[in-house]
Amino acid sequence: MSQSEKISAVEIETPGGPEALVTTQIDKPYAYPGQVLIKVKAAGINRPDILQRKGLYPAPEGASPLPGLEVSGIIEDIGRSTDQTPTSLQVGDEVVALTNGGGYAEYVSVPWGQVLPKPAGWSFAEAATIPETFFTVQQTLIDRAKPGETDWVLVHGGAGGIGATAIQLAKLAGAKVLTTGSTDQKLTYCKQMGADVAINYMTEDFVERTKTETGKGANIIVDFIGGDYVDRNLRAAAPDATIIQLANLGGREANVTMGLVVAKRLTLFGSTLRAQPDDVKANIANNLLQQVWPAIEKGTIKKPMLKTFSMDEAAKAHEAMDANDHIGKIVLEMGT
Structure with missing residues (x-):
């Protein structure tokens, strides 16, 4: 042609x-x-x-x-x-x-x-x-933060594409998951996707609820809100936690209490996918094929x-x- x-x-x-x-x-x-x-x-x-x-x-x-x-x-x-x-x-x-x-x-x-x-x-x-959200979450949450069976993962906006994928891949790795949402319908959907705890951030303080549920804070936090969530995430994090920043829908500027970063020994990293080299994306694809595709085929991953x-x-x-x-x-x- x-x-x-x-x-x-x-x-x-x-x-x-x-x-x-x-x-x-x-x-x-x-x-x-x-x-x-x-x-x-x-x-x-x-x-x-x-x-x-x-x-x-x-x-x-x-x-x-x-x-x-x-x-x-x-x-x-x-x-x-x-x-x-x-x-x-x-x-x-x-x-x-x-x-x-x-x-x-x-x-x-x-x-x-x-x-x-x-x-x-x-x-x-x-x-x-599947591709955009699964590539993103595989590269950041799974390959880099490496959740395990002893970890609590806090996923903001669990009813969206990235959020629901993060919930499911964290559960696939054996972790326990908290998530946030703004309505009862969204929280119900998050639970259907596998979340252990669903928090209505309109009526509850997710920082305090996270501490209450986990006893020490979240080991990994997945966020694309930014803005004032950045500092709140530091407060919701457990010692030695990892915070993953995927976007800044709530604002690109943030006031950060650096004392919390130091005292808790926190790791904060960001990532974008589109501009990365093709070989990096190919490696993520291979990891998905080996680690996630069998679960999708078996129905463990929900549509x-x-x-x-x-x-x-x-x-x-x-x-x-x-x-x-x-x-x-x-x-x-x-x-x-």
Whole structure:
């Protein structure tokens, strides 16, 4: 097929609100050596997409400027070279993939190492919810913080995509999990995802509740709120705890009581995924395949609550993502 063949995609016309997303025609991507071309069946929507739409999270150099960091679909072509041939991927395979951008489209090219088999029993829409959150949580919570059976993990915003994934992977590692949410419906969902303790942060102080439940504080904290949560997390943490900062939805600036960091011997680290090298992402994918995919196939990992939209409804999908009552994951179905 000609590389100049046109396909439908969603682009950010001008940074701003959901109305900035418009359907357009672009050249069909090509599977260069080291890539596979995927016919997209569904694309997950994530917070980085929202930030990119607002002009706050530009695509890294060399990445697609189109939004969309995770997809499910069918491999249509494999870019081969003399020294690199993916032995486990074949044309026609049903897969999920972490993209470097461009997921809101009928086709996307993805590095081989970021592609994983679509789990049996998961629809394309359900499977499209996996890559971005699972890659993020695997790299930070599992590979780096390493929760174990004696640990308590505090997960903020457990009813969202990252939160629910963190709950499940922490439980898979044997840890006990506390989580926060703003409504009874969200707390019920968190418990369904496996949380041992669900805290309504609108009516309770999560710091005091965490101390009460654990006796000493949380050993690992997963946060994407930032702002005043940074210092509160220090107070909710146990001695020698690790705090993982994945975003700053509540504010990029924070007042921090450094005395707590020193006295408790705390570790605080942050992470972003999109700009990391392809080989790093391939290593995360391999860890997921070995450690998490068997649990997904067995049904130990639960499917998220799902809300779907067509590609032409991308703006409505982002409106739903912006809403405070959002639970679970939102997905664009391409209808191809």
